[in-house]
Amino acid sequence: MSYNLLKGKKGIIFGALDEKSIAWKVAMRAHEEGAEFVLTNAPIAMRMGEINKLAEACNAQVIPADATSVEDLENLFTKAQEILGGKIDFVLHSIGSSPNIRKGKSYGDLNYDWFLKTLDISAISFHKVMHVAEKQNAMNEWGSIVALSYIAAQRVFPDYTDMSHAKAVLESIARNYGYRLGKLNKVRVNTVSQSPTKTTAGTGVGGFDAFYDYADKMSPLGNASAESCADYCITLFSDLTRMVTMQNLMHDGGFSAMGISEDVVEMINKQS
Numbered sequence: 306m307s308y309n310l311l312k313g314k315k316g317i318i319f320g321a322l323d324e325k326s327i328a329w330k331v332a333m334r335a336h337e338e339g340a341e342f343v344l345t346n347a348p349i350a351m352r353m354g355e356i357n358k359l360a361e362a363c364n365a366q367v368i369p370a371d372a373t374s375v376e377d378l379e380n381l382f383t384k385a386q387e388i389l390g391g392k393i394d395f396v397l398h399s400i401g402s403s404p405n406i407r408k409g410k411s412y413g414d415l416n417y418d419w420f421l422k423t424l425d426i427s428a429i430s431f432h433k434v435m436h437v438a439e440k441q442n443a444m445n446e447w448g449s450i451v452a453l454s455y456i457a458a459q460r461v462f463p464d465y466t467d468m469s470h471a472k473a474v475l476e477s478i479a480r481n482y483g484y485r486l487g488k489l490n491k492v493r494v495n496t497v498s499q500s501p502t503k504t505t506a507g508t509g510v511g512g513f514d515a516f517y518d519y520a521d522k523m524s525p526l527g528n529a530s531a532e533s534c535a536d537y538c539i540t541l542f543s544d545l546t547r548m549v550t551m552q553n554l555m556h557d558g559g560f561s562a563m564g565i566s567e568d569v570v571e572m573i574n575k576q577s
């Protein structure tokens with residue numbers, strides 16, 4: 306159902322790789338809600354061609370940008386404003402990748418060059434995005450910037466290895482840039498901490514199926530789907546959440562408030 310929540314708003318959406326991507330669902334919902342936006346992803350992800358399907362469905366243009374490259378981001382923000390005919394109202398940062406996780410390195414055996422790459426792609430890129438937006442004065446007043454995070458920023462999930470540090474940095478950048486952009490022109494910055502979700506990045510983490518099921522059993526509402534995450538992001542881009550900033554917002558069906566659940570007790574009892 307559409308409520309026209311984003312009518313007249315212009316945005317940039319990072320990170321739609323395929324139909325399972327959270328950014329893909331956000332783009333579909335933003336389109337339904339009347340937004341106009343530009344889609345972007347790393348040039349290497351473009352080669353898979355899937356994003357063009359989304360672009361067609363949303364009547365959006367695609368501008369390639371490696372989010373670790375300030376030069377690419379400058380080009381992206383310049384072109385996005387030309388295409389959309391004005392400043393930007395919302396940005397979704399839905400980017401994550403860890404070479405250590407992809408290559409199966411355990412926490413005690415991290416490759417440090419790859420660790421730096423993880424931080425650059427998954428966290429520092431968020432700083433770079435806001436740095437470029439600030440330098441180009443590209444955001445409209447009362448704009449909204451959202452990045453996606455995970456509870457491994459606060460709690461230990463052993464297989465999440467260096468991504469847990471990236472998420473902690475990401476959330477810290479949201480607070481610090483949230484202060485800066487709030488003072489500058491009332492732009493808000495938040496992170497959404499999402500349940501485990503069956504996407505390319507998600508299922509790449511070792512033991513994903515087990516912690517997906519565990520989180521589902523722990524959460525009174527069950528795991529939040531990518532579609533419901535998209536709904537939540539839309540509210541954060543809308544004018545209904547203008548005073549929410551510098552927050553890490555849990556979107557997890559209640560997982561983060563739980564100690565143990567009856568479902569998990571039952572599961573353990575069955576096994577013993």
Ligand SMILES: NC(=O)c1ccc[n+]([C@@H]2O[C@H](COP(=O)([O-])OP(=O)(O)OC[C@H]3O[C@@H](n4cnc5c(N)ncnc54)[C@H](O)[C@@H]3O)[C@@H](O)[C@H]2O)c1
Nearest residue numbers: 320322326327347350372400401453501502504505506507
């Ligand atoms: N899937 C989950 O379980 C889960 C849970 C919580 C948070 N998140 C977060 O949600 C976000 C989106 O992930 P997803 O689950 O939709 O998976 P996904 O694999 O569909 O999306 C990750 C995206 O990051 C992009 N990317 C990687 N390197 C890049 C670069 N250098 N420049 C620009 N883009 C780059 C990829 O091309 C891809 O589109 C990530 O931040 C992820 O950590 C995912």
